[in-house]
Amino acid sequence: MAGFSREAAIVGIGATEFSKESGRSELQLSVEAVLAALADCGLTPADVDGLTTFTMDTSSEIAVARELGVPELRFFSRINYGGGAACATVQQAAMAVATGVADVVVCYRGFNERSGSRFGQVSVAAATQVNTNGLDNAWTYPMGLGTPAATVAMQARRYMHEYGATSEDFGRVAVADRRHAATNPNAFFFERPITLEDHQASRMIADPLHLLDCCQESDGAVALVVVSAERAKDLPQKPAYVAAAAQGSGKDQFVMTSYYRDDIGIPEMGVVGRELWRQSGLRPDDMPVAILYDHFTPYVLMQLEELGFCGRGEAPGFVADGAIEIGGRLPVNTHGGQLGEAYIHGMNGIAEGVRQLRGTSVNQVDGAGHVLVTAGTGVPTSGLVLSA
């Protein structure tokens, strides 16, 4: 146990519906989610004095504060690197409330990521941004490597080559997610499970990745309210204490294209994992359930290895017998994940972690006292251990 472990808690969660066309602005989506999260824990905008989000979010903290009528902000921050920011927004909030810099910090993320700017397409903006990330992308985009699926496929192919993993191994992640989504009324793929045969028959997007290895593009927003452990005692919901919150970046790190180091896997998630176990004093075996960022299936296997649930190259065996499905040894993404529920840049996964601790998940793991949640993979990233 170290530092701010269990000094802060997520006490409120809120979200919009998840869809392919929200029909309203990204700012409105975020404001709706924040209001829902505040209502969930009996607070109002007047109580909020901190806001934190992703660098990529198009709605600034001050814009959200204006729409909410938040009188004053004492803390505001943003985290870079796409979906890698998700759990780090909670880390920001937890550090702020644990140190007394702020009292009530709301983490939010909202976008029209399907009806507006689609992340699955080639982003000319990413390749032309005037900063070092844009300069880094000069080594891939002009060469034709310009979609998230393709950048991940490069790592997936090497993983298959080194460890004998197969497309079916990746497919088992999609099958588990879609099974969980099938019983989640808020999931885009509610009542639409898939089989491994469906996965194998889906069209090739960026070989070796099939369509069903790739998460959907979604419109929606999620917000999370973080307060100190002391304040949490006075609020109506069962607190989800932040037992650990970590960021991680590895050697010779790039955004999605860390191809130039010996290991082209995701060692940055190993950095996150070691820190989560150090801060929390817990171990992988203590986790009855995990929410592992799943914009692409191969990364779930690599995360199981980096986080210490199994050895290097052993994840295909780990998932082979349904271990990551409800009822298995380590149910993963019980809300359906980003492949099944929605892609809200990992923030919907944090909300599911909170539901597991409250005992209100649609795929509840009996007596879940801890939950591991991770953020975007293949990028500088973050993670949480939440505890009841």
Add this chain to the structure above:
Amino acid sequence: MSAPGSVAVIRPMVGRDSAFFWEGTAAGELRIQKCNGCGSLRFPPGPSCPRCHSFDQTYVVAAGTGTVFSYVVHRHPPVPGKELPIVIALIDLDEGVRMVGEVTDAVPDGGGSEEIEIGMRLRVDFTRIDDDLTLPTWRKA
């Protein structure tokens, strides 16, 4: 096969630390950054050597041969300036650095199954886009 001239290919951001590379491709050279402080080679390039922290950087011209470390066959969605499918490889150069490049002769006419595998030997080629941009591309050695 690629059709880089048809739709605007995505152009690289070029800065002080990377201009030598693109000047090289225009001249038909594949240039790798070399540190004058410790002699180490590096790709992608940068202003400071991560090993010895020297800012004195030059380059060497690569032999232009390498081995496939990994690869992708990109089928969806569209890529500006490319006719799909395309094969994109991660190539270990014989000098010891690694870079991404399109392999232009690995997709048969008609776009059938690709002809590439990890360990395959490749040789660099230079595909001129216009007066300001020449891309390094790769063919089977």
